[in-house]
Amino acid sequence: MKQDTQNPPTDSQFGKDDVEVISRQTGYQGFFSIQKLELRHKLFAGGWSEPIRRELFVRGGATCMLPYDPVRDLVVLCEQFRIGALYEGSSPWLMELVAGINEEGETPESVACREAQEEAGLEVKALRKIHHYLPSPGGSSEAIDLFCGLVNAEGVEGLYGLPHEGEDIRVRVVSRELAYTWVESGRIRDAAGIIALQWLQLNREQLLAEWREFL
Structure with a gap:
C-alpha cells in the first residue's frame, strides 16, 4: 500500500x-x-x-535516495560542499546521498530518478521507499521522501553536477560495509545518509528478495 x-x-x-x-x-x-x-x-x-x-x-519537500548495487554490494555517495556545515565539524564537504528538491508536478520517485542521473550518471532500475520524515520540525517545514534505489555502480566514479545550479559533486563508490563504518565514525553526518544506511544494514536480505526479478 x-x-x-x-x-x-x-x-x-x-x-x-x-x-x-x-x-x-x-x-x-x-x-x-x-x-x-x-x-x-x-x-x-x-x-x-x-x-x-x-x-x-x-523549504517544502525534497527527495533523497541511497543508490545501491546489490550485485557488487556497493553504495554510491556524493561528496559536495554544504553551507550548513561550514561552522560545524572539521569540513563542510559532506558525504551524502543523491538528493533534490521536489519541483511542482513531480513525484518523489521521478525526482529520485532525475537526480540520480544528474548527480551521479546513474540509471535507477527499481526503487524502495524507506520513509517520509521531517528533519527539523522545530523550525523548518522541510519534508523528506527517502528511498533506496537499485543501480549498476560499475564505472560511475567521477565529477558530476550542474554548474548553473552551483553543483560540484565527486561521486564515490564504496562497499556497503565501509559506508556503514563511516556512519559509525561520523564521516557520514547528514540525517538522510545515516537513516538510509542503517535501514540497509537491517533490511538488506528483505530488499534482495524484493529485487530478485531485477538481478
Whole structure:
C-alpha cells in the first residue's frame, strides 16, 4: 500500500484543526523564505495556549535516495560542499546521498530518478521507499521522501553536477560495509545518509528478495 505522505497515520489526539494561526507574515523571500507566525494551539491539559510567536523556514519537500548495487554490494555517495556545515565539524564537504528538491508536478520517485542521473550518471532500475520524515520540525517545514534505489555502480566514479545550479559533486563508490563504518565514525553526518544506511544494514536480505526479478 502506498504511504500517504500528506496525511500520515498518527495516534495523537490533536490535528491541524487544533491550531489557530492568528497572523502570518513573510519575513524574507529568496531561494527559500522565512515566515513569521503568531499562533496558539490546544493543550494536553485542556484549553488553549497563550499566543506564540515563531519563525518558520519554508523549504517544502525534497527527495533523497541511497543508490545501491546489490550485485557488487556497493553504495554510491556524493561528496559536495554544504553551507550548513561550514561552522560545524572539521569540513563542510559532506558525504551524502543523491538528493533534490521536489519541483511542482513531480513525484518523489521521478525526482529520485532525475537526480540520480544528474548527480551521479546513474540509471535507477527499481526503487524502495524507506520513509517520509521531517528533519527539523522545530523550525523548518522541510519534508523528506527517502528511498533506496537499485543501480549498476560499475564505472560511475567521477565529477558530476550542474554548474548553473552551483553543483560540484565527486561521486564515490564504496562497499556497503565501509559506508556503514563511516556512519559509525561520523564521516557520514547528514540525517538522510545515516537513516538510509542503517535501514540497509537491517533490511538488506528483505530488499534482495524484493529485487530478485531485477538481478
